Amino acid sequence: MVSKSISITQEAYELLNKIRLKNESFSQAILRLIESRLDIMKLAGKWKEIPDVDPAIEIVEKVVKKVHEEGDDEVQLI
CATH class of the missing domain: 1.10.1220 (Arc Repressor Mutant)
Structure with a gap:
């Protein structure tokens, strides 16, 4: 080698x-x-191939936004 x-x-x-x-x-x-x-x-980019992924993305975006705004270490899932 x-x-x-x-x-x-x-x-x-x-x-x-x-x-x-x-x-x-x-x-x-x-x-x-x-x-x-x-x-x-x-x-x-594979997430684009998942059917009906938009509702899941919206939930993730809401949780991330809440963590960012409130600084919550423990966020309750929706």
């Missing part, structure tokens, strides 16, 4: 070291992070 050397800041090294799993190499940790980001990006 071919390997490459890269330079990263001490801060980046420390964060990557914190989030890597037990027995996971730095390369494996980087790949895991990138792959999880790509999986999330695949979902972007």
Whole structure:
């Protein structure tokens, strides 16, 4: 397997070291992070394909607005 050397800041090294799993190499940790980001990006816009999603979106918007306006840590669902 071919390997490459890269330079990263001490801060980046420390964060990557914190989030890597037990027995996971730095390369494996980087790949895991990138792959999880790509999986999330695949979902972007998928909500538009859900039938009758508008009422659910309205409820979420109301709850988010209430939390933002009132600063409620515990919001009761509608």
